[in-house]
Amino acid sequence: MKSINLAAIDLNLLVAFEAMWEHQSVTGAAEQLQIGQPAMSAALNRLRHLFEDKLFVRLGKQMQPTVKAGAIAPGILAALHQIRQTLVTHQTFEPTSSHQTFAIGSSDYTSFVLMPSLLEFSRQVAPTVNFRLIGFEKDTVGELLEQGEIDVALGVFPNPPRQTLWEPLFEERFIGIARQDHPALQEGMMSLETFTQLSHALTTLRRDATGAIDKTLLNQNLERRIALTTPHMLVLPFAIAASDLVAAIPHRIAARLASICHLTLFELPIPTKPWMVSMLWSTLTHQDAAHRWLRHAI
Structure with a gap:
């Protein structure tokens, strides 16, 4: 098969062929393409030279x-249709009819806080869009985004990876939780001395027993006993409700589960800094219409 150098061919000629095929008139084709009749005649002459055939002959x-025009028309028309479909697909996103699946890198905490509202929004405006929640390690999040394994990542990113963009979503802070009627609580408060003497529970993904609270205590030459560690933050409220353990967890989880788990919330007796929960995405997907919709929805 003869090789064709597409770089040497004006592919706009295929659009001119399509117009001629539809109108079978130089004047009609020129009007469709919004060019002058001489320009359309010149395009037809170039097409004839390219295909070494008259292609269109005046009869009446x-x-x-x-015959040759009839033979090549299906391929040319199909190719132009495919190009148009490709351009439309990547330039627009119709949430009401889309069946796209989005992969969201998220912990149980960010999923608990953000997914209910996202699902409610999606139910109303994008009922057939699907979501996949995927856990991730922070040191691999840049690679996951770049490779398209996840579309966005939710969490705390003090040092975002290269080739990523981020947007703050909300500020979070720690609050103390204990079971209702915990003997260490006095009028809903707890002293620092009591706080450090109690046994604590801690959520950690690092397989250690040191959290932000421990670092703050260490600055005051204090420490606490960590009796339970778990990588699953949603385990803590239920564990606290069934024991005398106490814990410091994000306020949004504590506030929502306090009544369900019969918990008492208390302000921590040590100062802690709030932190920002953000959304992270790759620069490779920044302009994509579907990904823009997802980020807006979140």
């Missing part, structure tokens, strides 16, 4: 396609 008032 119409320019009838030749």
